[in-house]
Amino acid sequence: MGGNPLPDDLAHSAFEWGTERLWPQFDRLAAQAPEALALADCHDKRWSRAQLRALALGIADQLREAGVGAGSRVLVAAHKTPETIATALAVSSLRGVFCPVSPKLGDGDLALLETLVGHRAKVSPAKDTVEVTSAAGPYSADPRDADTVLIGFTSGSTGVPKGVMHGAGALNYATRACASIAGLQPDDAILGIVPLDSAPGFAFTAHFALSLGHPLVLVDPWVPAEALRRAERYNCGWAIAVPTHLFTMVEAARQQEWSGRLPLRAMAVGGSAMTAELIADADRLLGLKALRMFGMSECMGHASTRPGHALERRQLYDGIPFPGTEEEAFDANLNALPRGERGQAGVRGPSLFIGYAEGLGAGQERMTPDGYYLTGDEIIRDEDGFVRVVGRIKDQIIRGGFNIDPAEIEAALLRHPAIAEVAVVAVPERKLGEQACAVCRLRPGEGTIDLPLLLDHMASQGVSRKKWPEHLVLVDAMAIGTTGKLDKKAMAAIAVEEIGRRRAAVSAV
DSSP states (O other): OOOOOOOOOSSOOOOOOOOOOHHHHHHHHHHHOTTSEEEEOTTOOEEEHHHHHHHHHHHHHHHHHTTOOTTOEEEEEOOSSHHHHHHHHHHHHTTOEEEEEOTTOOHHHHHHHHHHHOOSEEEEEETTEEEEEEOOSOOOOOGGGGGOOEEEEEOOTTSSOEEEEEOHHHHHHHHHHHHHHHTOOTTOEEEEOSOSSSHHHHIIIIIHHHHHTOOEEEOOSOOHHHHHHHHHHTTEEEEEEOHHHHHHHHHHHHTTSOOSOOOOSEEEEOSSOOOHHHHHHIIIIIOOOEEEEEEETTEEEEEEOOTTSOHHHHHHOOOEEOTTOEEEEEOTTSOBOOTTOOEEEEEESTTBOOEEBTTBBTTOOOBOTTSOEEEEEEEEEOTTOOEEEEEESTTOEEETTEEEOHHHHHHHHTTSTTEEEEEEEEEEETTTEEEEEEEEEEOTTSOOOOHHHHHHHHHHTTOOGGGSOSEEEEOSSOOBOTTSSBOHHHHHHHHHHHHHHHHHHHHHO
């Protein structure tokens, strides 16, 4: 296949990538080695490339009968099944647009999405069955569909989801960068931890494995010790995860629910805050190089630490940009800032999205005049080019006109030995508008904590008193969204309910 050679970058080997779609890449591999393992499903059934190809061709026939052709959007309930993987291949074979959605999406949200996508067909691929339904229209007439292979959906600020459009080159580039970073070998498998219903979730599991010829090992439901055993059983060399996944894997090893030799050469971790101790624990208890990676649906995995970086680098930084990607911190006037200064992250490069789909965020892209996508994250880049994410602009809590960055507070709280996980969220307050509440899950056997002790810890960390949380809510389990990340909206609802109950109790006295 054709490609763009990219230079070495801080011990990062060169790699090539092109704009070929998923189907021809997989089809060529299936012709070369039809009996090679393509997929191990969640029930340990093994699928050869020939078997998966045959399933995909059968689904393609159904899609063709439903009117799907080049540029057609296909809405797919992305269960973690061979049928979903085969549907992605089928859509690609017809040069259509794969549009995965969470099977857990509520009826109302799904109905709204269906009125906006403009899909030709809807597919419900559960275990052993594939139901293809023709859509009545109106169908998308967006000319960008011709160059789009994947639309991932992400939450929008107006309540309407955003449709993130990607071309084949973006998926090829991002996955080949990760394969190069990890030093993957031909017989290494990919451990499919994350759901398939987001752009990164699909790209870094299904597209990664099928386009490069690595077996894909699906994991569902999430049982950390079993995931570790599957990684061993199938010689998995790479995976992508969110911090909750890594934390529970470490705890499984700590509680001796698993012991063994983990073959993973590296695991990319991103999406929310994690402690330096977690990265060190992964080294010590799992023998795993956990690599902080910076990315989002709009620009998938565009910066990462490397296995060869010192532990301190991997603990504190979110990586260096992939070769060919540019990343800078920008001020409020969209001027690039010098190294060492804090500003909004702007990124441009081959994994940048085409744009938001019409009716699903089109026109809301936040770009600089010279083509950098503004992510909404605040970063600092040091003199060596390492990126450190230090906050989220949109997540700020505004207390009496003073802006509080939850990420900064969460990082400080996670340094307390008793706190395993934390989400700092806003709760309404009549006088100040908003106050900060720390929702925490404690480590078993590490004692408990109350608000005075929590504030003592904040003081010991040197955090300004203006940023201290006014409330603490302890929970047995954190709310987790469909992507595996902490669900801050759900956490905020828990906090508001609990603070309201406490205020009512005080008023009744």
